[in-house]
Amino acid sequence: MKYIGIDIGGTNLKAGLVDDRGTVLATKKEKIAQIHNAEALAWAMVSMTQELASAAGVPLDQIKSVGVGVPGTVEIHSGSLLYTCNLPLRNVPLRRLFHRYLHLPLYIENDANCAALAEYYVGAGRDSKRFVTVTLGTGIGGGIVHNGKIYHGSNGMAGEVGHMSIVHNGLDCPCGRKGCWEQYASATALKRMTREAVECHGDSILAQVVAENGGVISGQSAFIAARRGDAVGQAVCDEYIAYLAAGITNLVNIFQPDTLAIGGGVSNEDEECLLKPLQRLVARDSIPCPAEKKTKIVTAQLGNQAGIIGAALLGKKKR
16 A cells, blocks of 8 residues: 655645655655645645656555644644644644545644654664654754654643753743753754854854855854864854753653654764764763663654655554
8 A cells, every 4th residue: 555645844845655664656845835725735735645646656546545744733633733833824624625625534743743753663763662753953843652653742732842941041932931942952053053153253164164155054064163173163063962962861861762863954964073972961961771771862864754754654553
């Protein structure tokens, strides 16, 4: 059997045809900006499903289900999209709208949970029973999988790890709190730290790295400078990794997962520069336990396809 996974992102609506092993067989995408209302979203999902099946020569009756990952709040039992910051849509009965056009089972889930499910079954968490993912992007997303099931909490909103406070009365967060982890350890936070360092040290190698990139600061800038031997760039990296480790340690102490995987663009940094220093700090600060029972801190494996694969697997696993 085949499955369709749809990932609703900030810029694109991406869909993939996925087989039983979690392999992506074909993909399609379109711009989110072209979608103006709930009906348009439902129809885009239907048309992408039909086009993927047609392009792969797969009859629609061989598509077992369609899964959708949404960057926001969902009601999984009714198949409704409650809120997402990417689209001006609220309380959308997405499953019901989809079924106006196509009668395939449709599942809906938070996108971070989809990524966690994908990594659990076919990525970095394959050998784990208890698994946590952390995605470092504009904010920080998280997903928790226990014995093959996504942990939703009592209200479906579990996993908002970016909004645990790690600095009392710290930086303001758009969520309304202060000191949230994502204000210190997201890719956005790393860029802010880098910009502040460049403003204070205009003659540093870090400033030179930014200038070489046309003045654009990226999540790589500080790491590039550090590899060139720049003390300023290294200081930014050290501060960032310390904040990242503070949140990771909290998650390890609370959930004690077999494996915790870190994804997002920042996670692509060289292991010696990011992962290994992070592992050392977490090992130092987490609750002591026998070496064979310690949480493994690893890099996520599926990259940008995790959302599509995880969404497709929603139907296969039938949660």
